[in-house]
Amino acid sequence: MIQSACYKVAGHVFKVSASADLCDKLFSECMDNYEPFAVPAVHDSECLFVMDVECGDAPEYTEELRQDEEGQQILCGTIQDKSVFDFRLHFKMTGVLVCAKDYKTAKLIVPPDEPLSLFKFAVNNAMMVLYAIASASCNTALFHAAVVSYKDCGYLFLGKSGTGKSTHARLWLKHIAGTDLLNDDNPVVRIFEGNRAVVYGSPWSGKTPCYKNQEFALGGFVLLSQAPYNKIVRLRGVQAFAALVPCISGKRWERVIADGLHKTENALAMNVPVWHLECLPDEEAARVCKESVVL
Structure with a gap:
């Protein structure tokens, strides 16, 4: 069963969801900083974006650009018409975000049995990057x-x-x-x-x-x-x-x-x-x- 939650930041509502194997890890151990922003569920069409979190192997992509600051790296690339963001901590892959062309939907793929600290790093960075991009045309x-x-x-x-x-x-x-x-x-x-x-x-x-x-x-x-x-x-x-x-x-x-x-x-x-x-x-x-x- 998929579990989801909605949050509102600066008036923009977004949704994050996870499959059963990740629900406890995500919502019980990684979302404390989002709790002040929690709102009742809304339809996907009302959301700035919807992000699904799942376990899996990192997809292959064409790298376009990389940023490196204080031991944190973001590799940006593409898979066909989709944008990809590969989040790394001290060069260790923590999760790969694959976004639809309009950034309304996205999937964060994390390694199986990933340590909690790396999992939380990937989730936070994925939602922050997706929020910044999806809201850019909203003043x-x-x-x-x-x-x-x-x-x-x-x-x-x-x-x-x-x-x-x-x-x-x-x-x-x-x-x-x-x-x-x-x-x-x-x-x-x-x-x-x-x-x-x-x-x-x-x-x-x-x-x-x-x-x-x-x-x-x-x-x-x-x-x-x-x-x-x-x-x-x-x-x-x-x-x-x-x-x-x-x-x-x-x-x-x-x-x-x-x-x-x-x-x-x-x-x-x-x-x-x-x-x-x-x-x-x-x-x-x-x-x-x-x-x-x-x-």
């Missing part, structure tokens, strides 16, 4: 960022890995009363009619377990870079756009996805303040940032 962007809430607004801290996004978020939590952490790695941003931008928590939060089903008006983006001083400036136009693009997940070499992301990025850059903070990892940096970005 939605999955960011690589830390985000805090303060006075009913959310503020995203952007930057390359190791720049200090999480550190700066912790400085706000420590030194600016009334600040809360919304997500530490992968928040979702949507822009609505009238250019109203909203940031949401998600089930994906990196090494910090922060899985909050909350939303806030988007107050601004802050691009961080390390420096021996604290200085913040407002970015506008092309500079603002360029600050956002590297921080958004998506399959940019596929035109429909790239066009959707470009539309969202352009709307955000034009309507949400974007700042560049050159900073030290200290209290002054948090206060300099807060005094500029909070209206």
Whole structure:
């Protein structure tokens, strides 16, 4: 018997299902971070995507691109007209995601008797990648960022890995009363009619377990870079756009996805303040940032 569950992240509902041999492993041991986002079952036609999880041998595919960051690899490829994502941890295959052309349905194939830690790694990465791609044409962007809430607004801290996004978020939590952490790695941003931008928590939060089903008006983006001083400036136009693009997940070499992301990025850059903070990892940096970005 197949068991399934539905989750809603940033207003988008998706479904994950598994055959009987994987149900307990998936739903009892791997989905704690999704529980705050659980919703009653809906028909497949109402879902952003439906992902099935099953055991089996990894399919052969034609590799197109690979990404490698902090010991985690994603190999991207194709099988005929289907997209493939091969998730590896320290070069060990954990699962292969095979997606329909429209990304509405997908199958995650995992090795039999896979250790729980590798299984969970594959499931989380598969759903995060599928969510980012399937929502790209829905005025939605999955960011690589830390985000805090303060006075009913959310503020995203952007930057390359190791720049200090999480550190700066912790400085706000420590030194600016009334600040809360919304997500530490992968928040979702949507822009609505009238250019109203909203940031949401998600089930994906990196090494910090922060899985909050909350939303806030988007107050601004802050691009961080390390420096021996604290200085913040407002970015506008092309500079603002360029600050956002590297921080958004998506399959940019596929035109429909790239066009959707470009539309969202352009709307955000034009309507949400974007700042560049050159900073030290200290209290002054948090206060300099807060005094500029909070209206």
